[in-house]
Amino acid sequence: MRAAVIIFPGSNCDRDLLAALRLTGHETISIWHKETELPKNIDLIAIPGGFSFGDYLRCGAIAARSPIFGEVIRHIDRGGYALGICNGFQILTEAGILPGILQLNEGTKFISKVVDLRVKNISSTFTHSYSSNRIISIPIAHHEGNYFASKDDLKKLHDENCIAFEYIDNPNGASDNIAGILSKNHRVLGMMPHPERHTESAHGSQDGYSFFKGLFETS
Amino acid sequence: MKARVTVMLKNGVLDPQGEAVKQALNSLEYNNVESVRQGKVIEIGLVETSKEKANKSIQEMCEKLLANTVIESYEIEFI
Numbered sequence: 001m002r003a004a005v006i007i008f009p010g011s012n013c014d015r016d017l018l019a020a021l022r023l024t025g026h027e028t029i030s031i032w033h034k035e036t037e038l039p040k041n042i043d044l045i046a047i048p049g050g051f052s053f054g055d056y057l058r059c060g061a062i063a064a065r066s067p068i069f070g071e072v073i074r075h076i077d078r079g080g081y082a083l084g085i086c087n088g089f090q091i092l093t094e095a096g097i098l099p100g101i102l103q104l105n106e107g108t109k110f111i112s113k114v115v116d117l118r119v120k121n122i123s124s125t126f127t128h129s130y131s132s133n134r135i136i137s138i139p140i141a142h143h144e145g146n147y148f149a150s151k152d153d154l155k156k157l158h159d160e161n162c163i164a165f166e167y168i169d170n171p172n173g174a175s176d177n178i179a180g181i182l183s184k185n186h187r188v189l190g191m192m193p194h195p196e197r198h199t200e201s202a203h204g205s206q207d208g209y210s211f212f213k214g215l216f217e218t219s
Numbered sequence: 220m221k222a223r224v225t226v227m228l229k230n231g232v233l234d235p236q237g238e239a240v241k242q243a244l245n246s247l248e249y250n251n252v253e254s255v256r257q258g259k260v261i262e263i264g265l266v267e268t269s270k271e272k273a274n275k276s277i278q279e280m281c282e283k284l285l286a287n288t289v290i291e292s293y294e295i296e297f298i
Contacts, residue, residue, distance in 0.1 A: 058287055065284060094287065101289045108235045148290060
């Protein structure tokens with residue numbers, strides 16, 4: 001599988017994301033946000049964590065309107081796969097690709113710790129290597145991770161099996177304990193936790209390894 | 220021409236910053252403070268002579284970038 005990792009000024013998890021993708025056997029390419037074209041034959045667009053544009057205005061707001069984003073939207077409209085982690089999730093909601101928005105954590109503090117997640121959807125390419133309701137341990141590090149969506153959007157997410165991960169012990173006030181959501185076609189995933197930080201034995205846990213290993217693998 | 224855009228969280232949307240400011244004011248013994256909502260003020264200088272055009276243009280800017288209308292509302296005034 002060939003993945004393009006988009007980099008913005010202020011992205012800081014791009015190298016970890018590239019390392020996790022390479023470790024699990026994928027081809028990778030880095031794309032600067034000022035590009036207006038993506039190389040051909042990209043299977044997955046991955047948007048890393050960080051503080052794109054210094055979180056100015058709202059987290060992800062400026063990145064979602066950057067030059068490369070026209071291509072990102074075209075890729076997704078064609079049914080292409082995309083992944084946004086942490087700031088990447090914020091960017092996907094700001095671009096209107098995923099519903100809702102990530103608000104300031106309920107306790108107003110930045111939270112950096114390892115949390116337990118329940119895997120809710122096991123049919124997407126991102127999650128099929130986990131068993132249903134499995135509990136995985138993945139780090140979070142965010143200030144704005146409190147997922148908010150309208151009642152209608154939340155209902156749709158539940159009805160269409162779009163909730164990928166939920167927190168066991170909600171750290172930030174997110175609606176319905178939501179940690180990660182999928183698009184309606186289950187090909188775009190946005191999540192606040194960082195699976196790339198739990199892929200190697202030195203990380204203390206490798207619960208994120210199967211996440212990347214399973215991408216585009218047919219079971 | 221100069222305009223001021225005020226962006227506020229919509230009613231009913233939790234505002235943890237406003238809540239924290241309210242608690243700080245209460246702890247300074249301003250016990251008359253019942254609620255605080257925090258928003259953003261953005262001033263925009265425009266090369267435009269028609270107020271109507273300017274208003275339309277700023278409204279577009281608000282919808283496209285300045286406010287996230289999922290949780291925020293905005294007001295435009297000319298100064």
